[in-house]
Amino acid sequence: MAARINTLCLLNPPLFSLRYRASPLKLKPQLHFAQNPSRGALFCTCASIDSTPPNSEPFVLTTPLYYVNAPPHMGSAYTTIAADAIARFQRLLGKKVIFITGTDEHGEKIATAAMAQGSTPPDHCNLISKSYKTLWKNLDISYDKFIRTTDSKHEAIVKEFYSRVLANGDIYRADYDGLYCVNCEEYKDEKELLDNDCCPVHLKPCVSRKEDNYFFALSKYQKALEETLNKNPNFVQPSFRLNEVQSWIKSGLRDFSISRASVDWGIPVPDDKTQTIYVWFDALLGYISALCDDQEQPDLLKSVSSGWPASLHLIGKDILRFHAVYWPAMLMSAGLSLPKMVFGHGFLTKDGMKMGKSLGNTLEPNDLVNKFGTDAVRYFFLREVEFGNDGDYSEERFINIVNAHLANTIGTFNLALVTCNIQ
Numbered sequence: 002m003a004a005r006i007n008t009l010c011l012l013n014p015p016l017f018s019l020r021y022r023a024s025p026l027k028l029k030p031q032l033h034f035a036q037n038p039s040r041g042a043l044f045c046t047c048a049s050i051d052s053t054p055p056n057s058e059p060f061v062l063t064t065p066l067y068y069v070n071a072p073p074h075m076g077s078a079y080t081t082i083a084a085d086a087i088a089r090f091q092r093l094l095g096k097k098v099i100f101i102t103g104t105d106e107h108g109e110k111i112a113t114a115a116m117a118q119g120s121t122p123p124d125h126c127n128l129i130s131k132s133y134k135t136l137w138k139n140l141d142i143s144y145d146k147f148i149r150t151t152d153s154k155h156e157a158i159v160k161e162f163y164s165r166v167l168a169n170g171d172i173y174r175a176d177y178d179g180l181y182c183v184n185c186e187e188y189k190d191e192k193e194l195l196d197n198d199c200c201p202v203h204l205k206p207c208v209s210r211k212e213d214n215y216f217f218a219l220s221k222y223q224k225a226l227e228e229t230l231n232k233n234p235n236f237v238q239p240s241f242r243l244n245e246v247q248s249w250i251k252s253g254l255r256d257f258s259i260s261r262a263s264v265d266w267g268i269p270v271p272d273d274k275t276q277t278i279y280v281w282f283d284a285l286l287g288y289i290s291a292l293c294d295d296q297e298q299p300d301l302l303k304s305v306s307s308g309w310p311a312s313l314h315l316i317g318k319d320i321l322r323f324h325a326v327y328w329p330a331m332l333m334s335a336g337l338s339l340p341k342m343v344f345g346h347g348f349l350t351k352d353g354m355k356m357g358k359s360l361g362n363t364l365e366p367n368d369l370v371n372k373f374g375t376d377a378v379r380y381f382f383l384r385e386v387e388f389g390n391d392g393d394y395s396e397e398r399f400i401n402i403v404n405a406h407l408a409n410t411i412g413t414f415n416l417a418l419v420t421c422n423i424q
């Protein structure tokens with residue numbers, strides 16, 4: 002998991018042809034590093050290389066499937082840059098790598114976002130999903146599979162999985178009356194809410210909702226989850242996040258609603274068209290449906306045989322509960338293996354402050370790439386954020402680090418001189 006070590010393996014030849022030239026003292030830092038050097042990897046670590054002996058297990062790693070309510074932000078870019086560094090490093094070790102990313106496209110929030118843009122959910126999803134692909138191209142992300150939860154193969158796999166869990170007796174119907182956060186798309190426990198029933202994540206009041214839903218019997222898996230984590234302490238990384246997960250489980254797992262009667266934009270529940278499957282239950286299955294060959298008839302067990310279980314789910318810490326509690330229990334219920342590791346990294350801040358649209362201090366990944374170049378952006382976040390912890394971006398620090406490490410140190414390997422000033 003040493004992203005810092007990996008980074009230097011990824012540099013392209015043009016970066017070695019830079020040499021730092023001391024610049025006259027200026028008030029604003031300047032970048033002395035070539036932007037967007039022509040691509041051409043020093044080590045070919047692209048997806049098509051496969052030197053793995055037959056029958057050996059592939060290294061399957063995933064980013065979250067990003068929610069398409071809005072275009073990609075720096076947090077999604079950070080996870081994907083880190084995953085890409087790991088994928089390339091594993092390829093250098095000679096492993097067959099299946100690097101999965103994609104977009105999560107169902108749910109009430111997507112339908113609302115589409116309406117706000119005067120668009121339809123399918124058009125909105127096409128547009129935002131495409132913007133993710135464009136950003137991954139700009140960031141030189143070497144993914145192997147891009148799954149969209151609106152793909153027909155995904156829908157087929159979700160329905161098959163749902164039917165297996167149902168056949169195992171873990172889905173039942175019940176009324177639910179509670180406080181709901183539309184932005185989280187989940188019912189909240191009153192004890193976790195702030196004043197005025199505000200969601201602690203979105204700081205907006207939850208609404209009272211009563212629905213007749215299908216529930217997943219998560220509580221049945223409390224003991225099995227406890228045992229899994231005790232036997233495999235590496236399942237959740239970094240280790241301090243394991244404690245967090247263990248304490249959630251210890252506090253008692255409650256069954257959760259896995260369907261919505263009020264949401265049309267989703268995968269219909271098998272045999273009940275009046276309900277759609279809860280967006281998280283749907284999206285997590287993308288890690289398996291991504292393994293399904295586009296040319297073949299979608300089949301859950303066939304997809305599983307093409308690389309499941311994943312070696313690593315790389316995620317942000319905010320979605321740890323879904324990946325380290327709900328997802329393993331769902332897999333156990335369906336009789337499938339658990340992923341080998343879930344790694345929850347920290348959040349990014351800007352100039353020491355939380356980023357947000359309302360604060361007007363967001364960091365747009367495409368703008369950063371346009372201004373400083375792909376390699377500088379990749380290098381800064383891999384080098385400067387201690388992997389697993391929160392990390393901070395400031396433009397001054399960015400320029401100083403890139404100059405000091407890429408222009409000054411690595412740049413002195415070659416005689417050519419390139420100086421690029423950006424104000």
Ligand SMILES: [Zn+2]
Pocket residue numbers: 182183184185186200201202203204
């Ligand atoms: Zn919320």
